[in-house]
Amino acid sequence: MSIFYFIAFLSILFAVLVISAKNPVHSILYLVLTFFTFTIQYVLLNAQFVAIVNFIVYMGAILVLFLYTLMLINLNKDSEPMKTNLVKIAAVLGGGCLLVVIVAALKAIGASDPVVFKDPNLGLVKNLGKVLFNEFLLPFEVSSLLLLSAMVGAVLLATKDPKTA
Amino acid sequence: MESLSNKRKVIESKPLNFWERIYLPAIAKGLSITLKHFLFKKDVTVRYPEQKREFSENFRGMHSLKRDENGKERCTACGLCALSCPAEAITMIAAERQPGEEHLYREEKYAAVYEINMLRCIFCGLCEEACPKEAIYLDGDIVPADYLRKDFIYGKDKLVEAPLNQ
Amino acid sequence: METGEIIIRLVLIVVIFLISLVVAMYSTYAERKIAAFFQDRVGPNRAGPAGIFQPLADGAKMFLKEEIIPTNSSKFLFIVGPSLAIMTACIGSAVIPWGQQIQIGGKLYDLQVTDINVGLLYIFGVVSLGVYGIMIGGWASNNKYSLLGAIRAASQNISYEIAMGLSIIALLMVRNTLSLKEIAEQQHGWHWNVLYQPLGFILFIVCAFAETNRSPFDLPECETELVGGYHTEYSSMKLGFYLFAEYINMFVSSAVMVTLYWGSYNYPGMDWVAAHLGTVAAPLIGTVVVFAKIFLFIFFFMWVRWTIPRFRYDQLMDLGWKGLIPLAIANIIGTGLWITFVK
Secondary structure (H helix, E strand, O other): OHHHHHHHHHHHHHHHHHHHOOOHHHHHHHHHHHHHHHHHHHHHOOOHHHHHHHHHHHHHHHHHHHHHHHHHOOOOHHHOOOOOHHHHHHHHHHHHHHHHHHHHHHHHHOOOOOOOOOOOOOOOHHHHHHHHHHOOHHHHHHHHHHHHHHHHHHHHHHOOOOOOO | OOOOOOOOOOOOOOOOOHHHHOOHHHHHHHHHHHHHHHHOOOOOOOOOOOOOOOOOOOOOOOOEEOEOOOOOEOOOOOOHHHHHOOOOOEEEEEEEOOOOOOOOEOOOEEEEEEEEEOOOOOOOOHHHHHOOOOOEEOOOOOOOOOOOHHHHEEOHHHHEOOOOOO | OOHHHHHHHHHHHHHHHHHHHHHHHHHHHHHHHHHHHHOOOOOOOOOOHHHOOHHHHHHHHHHHOOOOOOOOOOHHHHHHHHHHHHHHHHHHHHHOOOOOOEEEOOEEEOOOOOOOOOHHHHHHHHHHHHHHHHHHHHHHOOOHHHHHHHHHHHHHHHHHHHHHHHHHHHHHHHHOOOOHHHHHHHOOOOOOHHHHOHHHHHHHHHHHHHHOOOOOOOHHHOHHHHOOHHHOOOOHHHHHHHHHHHHHHHHHHHHHHHHHOOOOOOOOOHHHHHHHHHHHHHHHHHHHHHHHHHHHHHHHHHHHHOOOOOOOHHHHHHHHHHHHHHHHHHHHHHHHHHHHHOO
């Protein structure tokens, strides 16, 4: 349990550093560390597959892309757009709404009850696959369709319009 | 335009066909060629300090100051070599031959000091051509590397040929 | 886990770590020697007989050279970069089975540091992490060549990871497991995966070349365009770490290819050997076989490097996205059809 608290503390520490770091590249690197602590948490939960997928997809691919785009764009102080008060208020409202939703969601599932696994090996690949492709087949396929449509959209955005070009 | 030499070759760049586009046959061909070199071809390296390649006939290396058939120095310190040197690498101080030194120097005048700065020398061989006494030839080896600039100023100790039958 | 096992694991970790370092060290020597032979030269031959102490001399030089950190670089990240590169290179070897179980004193011991049941994905994760060392180092140098090298490395790695993952999926469909130990066991005798997945293997090895930044895909350190690429600003041992990481990566990815496709410690006639030589000698022969195959692959890496010219960057991306990924998907479909209708 103490490992959990230590890692959780690290996650929160790095998450705070993500938003407080002055240099955007540093904050991405802190984000990498945050995700790494998540991976450790998954391993502690014996969810090896999720841990490794988190490792590959988030740390290995998505954040590399983040870093990649950050290195490409010019991050000088003067090129940063001015934030008006209206934008700031909207941001505070949006963040507040998200907080309320998360708190409500946590209350609704009753997070205070200790979660006891019926099957401690649930996180292993074979079991996870069986659950995903039997019980949750429809959501799984729907989410893959969602990703496919996102990909098609991205390709459409990237290709030039034949009429204008 | 009509080519004058008739050597012009018209290159047409056709789009790659299927086998060229998958690269693999070309890669296999290239790999087999390099493997042939790896396995069968002998290396062409001359392991320099131990083995030496023969110099060509007109190679110009380090200078040497010649002696005549009696072992006397041929140089008479006329200064023509220094005058002809485009890099101004040669200096000398002349001296008069004293009685009793006839076996050392061929003429009445000789070079007491004869220095070539090997950092300046461009090994053009003009000194060799200018010398009326056939006293200097660039027939030596490659000038070796050194650490200090002063060590590249070669005096008579390094330049004069070894005395005969000693 | 009992103490004996823990001790044997620790010994194994240290031994594997040392082996990968020594192999990487002598890969630099082998690379220079092999390059020389391919070009009808001699290669290093001064330090010791036939130059075998050359890596030690190089190492001493690397350690003793002046360490330069550019003034406007981000100093901490400048140091983190090479450390990360070599760390991610080293941890990949943890899940590779180096041989069959060895029986010592009536007990069976694995010649594998750990057999996690997602071993294959672990390798994949470590590979994908390897690009951070390059990116951080390249960015922290505060040099445009370095940055361009880092960006090239990032996009190249991400592109080829996809094809690599897809080529592994076809292998998984044949073998039904993610554990490298089980994959190695299933290839008993001559049932090597390369016979079932020839296309998958070709895709995998092309991606392995790209992921280790080896020629013909060494765009991140392309001298003609980018000076030194991501390690332009590096000197002394930090540069050494980057170069070393490349060779360790080559060793580990050779080991992965041997395990996944070339039968790991299996060889035809291994049953006869096991029956005649006992439970200690036979697995050790298996280990020797693993290393022999790995060295063959390292030789292949070098052979390709001194044969094929570097790809242009757009050719690289074309090959990755328009060539390898569709082929990998076709391979998956083909394997699926084969499993359903033939097997």
